Amino acid sequence: MLDARKMQDKARNARLEARVSSDQKDLFQRAATLSGQTLSEFVIDSTQKAAAKVVQEHDLIRLSREEQIAFVSALLTPSEPGSRLRQAADSYRKKSGL
Numbered sequence: 001m002l003d004a005r006k007m008q009d010k011a012r013n014a015r016l017e018a019r020v021s022s023d024q025k026d027l028f029q030r031a032a033t034l035s036g037q038t039l040s041e042f043v044i045d046s047t048q049k050a051a052a053k054v055v056q057e058h059d060l061i062r063l064s065r066e067e068q069i070a071f072v073s074a075l076l077t078p079s080e081p082g083s084r085l086r087q088a089a090d091s092y093r094k095k096s097g098l
Helices: 004-009 022-034 040-057 065-076 083-096
Strands: none
Touching: 022 040
């Protein structure tokens, strides 16, 4: 995951435009000024952080303690394959010459 500073170091060759209300722009400008950034820097930095959070939440699997135990138990002590899975494996072996 790239942080905002690394993104700033990369060549900026793409453009992004958005229409906002005057109130939104005023709010963004005030926040940018308070944080010592230009409006563009503030919008890019804020959007980068929000996007990284969304992607991380999407990619991260969260399990309850009970689910963690069930998952590890299934890995450590897998159940025996059923008849359909054994038949499929046998069929695969025959077709592939194994």
